[in-house]
Amino acid sequence: MNDEKITVVATKITQTSEDSDQHIGYWVKGVLAKLIKEGESLVIWRDERNGVNVPGIFRTSPVEKIIFLDPWRLVIRTKNSTWLVEDC
Numbered sequence: 001m002n003d004e005k006i007t008v009v010a011t012k013i014t015q016t017s018e019d020s021d022q023h024i025g026y027w028v029k030g031v032l033a034k035l036i037k038e039g040e041s042l043v044i045w046r047d048e049r050n051g052v053n054v055p056g057i058f059r060t061s062p063v064e065k066i067i068f069l070d071p072w073r074l075v076i077r078t079k080n081s082t083w084l085v086e087d088c
Helices: none
Strands: 007-015 027-032 041-049 052-070 073-078 081-087
Touching: 007 041
Parallel strands: none
Antiparallel strands: 007 027, 007 081, 027 041, 041 052, 052 073, 073 081
16 A cells, blocks of 8 residues: 555444444444455554544454445455445
8 A cells, every 4th residue: 555545434234243242334434554455354543433533443354355336435245244435
Protein backbone atom coordinates (compact mmCIF):
# COMPACT_ATOMS: atom_id res chain seq x y z
CA MET A 1 0.00 0.00 0.00
CA ASN A 2 1.37 3.41 -0.87
CA ASP A 3 1.24 6.48 1.39
CA GLU A 4 -2.34 7.25 0.34
CA LYS A 5 -4.74 6.94 3.27
CA ILE A 6 -8.01 5.27 2.40
CA THR A 7 -10.85 6.13 4.76
CA VAL A 8 -13.61 3.53 4.88
CA VAL A 9 -16.79 2.61 6.70
CA ALA A 10 -17.22 -1.11 7.40
CA THR A 11 -20.75 -2.24 8.30
CA LYS A 12 -21.62 -5.75 9.47
CA ILE A 13 -24.40 -7.07 7.23
CA THR A 14 -24.58 -10.71 8.36
CA GLN A 15 -23.33 -12.70 11.31
CA THR A 16 -22.44 -16.38 11.05
CA SER A 17 -21.16 -16.91 14.57
CA GLU A 18 -23.74 -16.87 17.36
CA ASP A 19 -21.14 -16.11 20.03
CA SER A 20 -20.12 -12.78 18.47
CA ASP A 21 -20.78 -9.73 20.66
CA GLN A 22 -21.02 -7.42 17.64
CA HIS A 23 -24.49 -7.27 16.09
CA ILE A 24 -25.67 -6.74 12.52
CA GLY A 25 -25.56 -3.01 11.77
CA TYR A 26 -22.41 -2.53 13.86
CA TRP A 27 -20.06 -0.21 11.96
CA VAL A 28 -16.63 1.34 12.19
CA LYS A 29 -15.05 4.26 10.34
CA GLY A 30 -11.33 4.76 9.92
CA VAL A 31 -8.28 4.34 7.71
CA LEU A 32 -7.31 1.01 6.19
CA ALA A 33 -4.12 -0.20 7.86
CA LYS A 34 -3.33 -2.43 4.85
CA LEU A 35 -4.90 -3.57 1.61
CA ILE A 36 -7.71 -6.08 1.97
CA LYS A 37 -6.63 -9.57 0.86
CA GLU A 38 -8.16 -13.02 1.09
CA GLY A 39 -6.55 -15.03 3.86
CA GLU A 40 -5.71 -11.92 5.91
CA SER A 41 -7.71 -9.88 8.43
CA LEU A 42 -9.41 -6.62 7.53
CA VAL A 43 -7.56 -4.09 9.71
CA ILE A 44 -8.77 -0.51 10.21
CA TRP A 45 -7.24 2.27 12.32
CA ARG A 46 -10.63 3.07 13.82
CA ASP A 47 -11.83 6.62 14.55
CA GLU A 48 -15.53 5.90 15.11
CA ARG A 49 -17.63 2.96 16.23
CA ASN A 50 -21.39 3.29 15.73
CA GLY A 51 -21.07 7.10 15.60
CA VAL A 52 -19.00 7.44 18.78
CA ASN A 53 -15.38 8.62 18.73
CA VAL A 54 -13.51 5.48 19.84
CA PRO A 55 -9.94 5.46 18.47
CA GLY A 56 -8.33 2.05 18.21
CA ILE A 57 -7.67 -0.89 15.95
CA PHE A 58 -10.48 -2.93 14.40
CA ARG A 59 -9.62 -6.39 13.07
CA THR A 60 -11.77 -9.17 11.60
CA SER A 61 -11.07 -12.85 11.36
CA PRO A 62 -9.31 -13.74 8.08
CA VAL A 63 -11.15 -12.71 4.91
CA GLU A 64 -12.48 -15.75 3.05
CA LYS A 65 -14.01 -13.97 0.04
CA ILE A 66 -14.01 -10.49 -1.52
CA ILE A 67 -16.92 -9.41 -3.74
CA PHE A 68 -16.43 -6.16 -5.67
CA LEU A 69 -19.71 -4.24 -6.08
CA ASP A 70 -18.21 -1.13 -7.71
CA PRO A 71 -14.97 0.92 -7.35
CA TRP A 72 -16.09 2.34 -3.97
CA ARG A 73 -17.83 -0.63 -2.34
CA LEU A 74 -17.02 -4.24 -1.68
CA VAL A 75 -18.33 -7.06 0.44
CA ILE A 76 -15.97 -9.22 2.46
CA ARG A 77 -16.92 -12.54 3.98
CA THR A 78 -15.05 -13.84 7.02
CA LYS A 79 -15.51 -16.95 9.15
CA ASN A 80 -17.73 -15.00 11.56
CA SER A 81 -19.59 -12.42 9.46
CA THR A 82 -20.04 -10.45 6.26
CA TRP A 83 -19.06 -6.79 5.96
CA LEU A 84 -19.90 -4.03 3.49
CA VAL A 85 -16.80 -1.85 3.10
CA GLU A 86 -17.33 1.58 1.53
CA ASP A 87 -14.76 4.20 0.55
CA CYS A 88 -15.53 7.57 2.14
